[in-house]
Amino acid sequence: MMIRICLSLTALVCATTLLTAQRAALPTTDAEARVLAATINVEDLRKHLTTLADDAMEGRETGQPGQKRAANYLRAQLEDLSLPAIGPDSSYFQSIKFSRQAWEAIRLVHNGTELRHLWDYYASPGTNTSRDAIDIEEITFLGYGIDTDTYSDYRDHDVAGKTILILAGEPRTRKGNFLLTGTKDPSDWSLNDGRKLELAKAQGVETVLIIDPAFRRNVQDIRKEVLDGRLRMVEQTEAERSFANAVYITPDLARTLVGKKNKKVVKARRRIEKSGKLRPVTVATDLQLTQRKAVSELIGENVLGYLEGTDSLLKEEVLVVSAHYDHLGKRGEAIFNGADDNGSGTSTVLEVAQAFVLAKDQGLGPRRSVLFLWVSGEEKGLLGSEYYATHPVFPLEQTIADINVDMVGRVDEKHAGDPYYIYVIGSDRLSSELHQINETVNRDFTQLELDYTYNMESDPNRYYYRSDHYNFARNGIPSIFFFNGSHADYHRDTDTVDKINFEKMVRIGQLVFYNAWQLANQDKRIEVDVRP
Structure with missing residues (x-):
């Protein structure tokens, strides 16, 4: 009662x-x-x-x-x-960033010939800043685009404002071990391209061209992203973006871009394997790159009540x-x-x-x-x-x-x-x-x-x-x-x-x-x- x-x-x-x-x-x-x-x-x-x-x-x-x-x-x-309040900054909220991004225009032109996106090259709208056409008159081969205390592709090399060409992954010794770990196990530099792009941004690099040996497999994921118009969670808003703009290219396109200096690039790569030191190779080129995006962003909150x-x-x-x-x-x-x-x-x-x-x-x-x-x-x-x-x-x-x-x-x-x-x-x-x-x-x-x-x-x-x-x-x-x-x-x-x-x-x-x-x-x- x-x-x-x-x-x-x-x-x-x-x-x-x-x-x-x-x-x-x-x-x-x-x-x-x-x-x-x-x-x-x-x-x-x-x-x-x-x-x-x-x-x-x-x-x-x-x-x-x-x-x-x-x-x-x-x-x-x-x-x-x-x-x-157990959320960040003593709040009740867990903030979530959402973004919907798509290419309005994505173009790469070499010597007047337009290359095919998702065939010769690919670029993710989610990891690039929107920008109109830029002219690229030279490319600098910069090894693997890594900088550590024991190995650096950037040390003593000023690449601010330049376009660099780098290899995916990280260097190995002639015995097959990874140079950074000294073992058969790769370091985070192989597993996290974002680390390379953050470093490039911090060094003032304008554009990164990445040679992707697994291009045909990896391009399928980008194809899905480009065609998918859904909102996705992101770690950064456009205003917080900390990556240099990047384009992944096929090994064949890389050889075409460096042309007669391909042997010098191969030699520079072998020098890294032998001595752990890079000698950059700069190549004159005629490239135009356009990466213009349509972006929709919003921020939501989860609310946390903890007992x-x-x-x-x-x-x-x-x-x-x-x-x-x-x-x-x-x-x-x-x-x-x-x-x-x-x-x-x-x-x-x-x-x-x-x-x-x-x-x-x-x-x-x-x-x-x-x-x-x-x-x-x-x-x-x-x-x-x-x-x-x-x-x-x-x-x-x-x-x-x-x-x-x-x-x-x-x-x-x-x-x-x-x-x-x-x-x-x-x-x-x-x-x-x-x-x-x-x-x-x-x-x-x-x-x-x-x-x-x-x-x-x-x-x-x-x-x-x-x-x-x-x-x-x-x-x-x-x-x-x-x-x-x-x-x-x-x-x-x-x-x-x-x-x-x-x-x-x-x-x-x-x-x-x-x-x-x-x-x-x-x-x-x-x-x-x-x-x-």
Whole structure:
């Protein structure tokens, strides 16, 4: 009866009073968990979702002002919960840079003859600065374009403002060992062309021509990039770019460019192998190079809410509870509010975070740490969660599971007669234990219909691969995705708050909480026992 009364009041205040008064009378963790779960309620969910799906958020499109406002709303909630700012510069954000780049014009002309891009040469728009045609009257062969304490192609050679021709990889001795390591194993100079291009930029080089012995294989990757118009994550914006412009050329084209001085270039290369010293070769030429790009850039933010665990032996392990908070933004005058997609999941994770904070304030745990993660860029191709998975704040090997909440506020046509259901996706793909935990806590606490239709490998919708949990699952982290199914307002400007079933959201939010509570508190970390 007391719990029923509490649900009609402000849940957080009431639950705190109840836990304080009755803790001695609560004999089991299950009973305490029920009280915590009861703080997930209609009033709070409605408050969060009404704000997030308001017209003022302009559809929360990644990189746009509405997404920034939504991120700041989430930040304010985390501050109110007294969660620490663990992002860079003591913020709650993990910034993500996105870019869409394509060639408007890419031309290389030699002695009046235009060479063929992706046949004689290739250049990546993502690693070059946009510029109009330049004339190149000479080329300097500069070995491998490397500079270290023990070996340098730049030492005593001024190449500022020049075009250099370099070899891919790094030098070897006549015995076949790599000169820089003294072994059969290459150094980072072979594995990271960006290092050479950063060095060239720092030395004032205007253009780098790289002889690629694996040209026919490598050009296929550039072909895909050139033809792909999607946004991609980048480490640097155009303003931050630190690479010299570069063009990869075939060995045949290299021989054509150096012409009669080819023997001198070969001799210079052999001298490196013999003595570890370079004698540059300068060649007169007649080249015109154009690298003009079309660039679209934006910056999004993941939002990080971290609750440290209380068990000294387990708190290094981290459970992630995730939802994407971005949506489609505006199209003309139409605002795509995204109440269900995914204001509903965003609000649900906020409520679960509040329940966990209350638990810790009352000395109830959790034993493991929990990261509440709101990602952006999902509508651009799961980019925010991909960024987190490749730039994790906490090591992936210490991440025990991901619970992902994406669209939990509506009822699809199949379940029109009973809204208390949820589609469960991915729970058994990596861990049979995760699947069983969800089954058990649902049976004991929430009694929703668990529908596994979209979890089947044969599902033509392939939802398992279409939400943010997948970027954890693909890294071997057990993941479970809660989803209410599609509806007529999916990705339309009619996905609004007035159509949300908040009572259903409460039950699903509580199911998320019970799963998270179990995973964060059980003695043994769940096992990965299913081969993908």
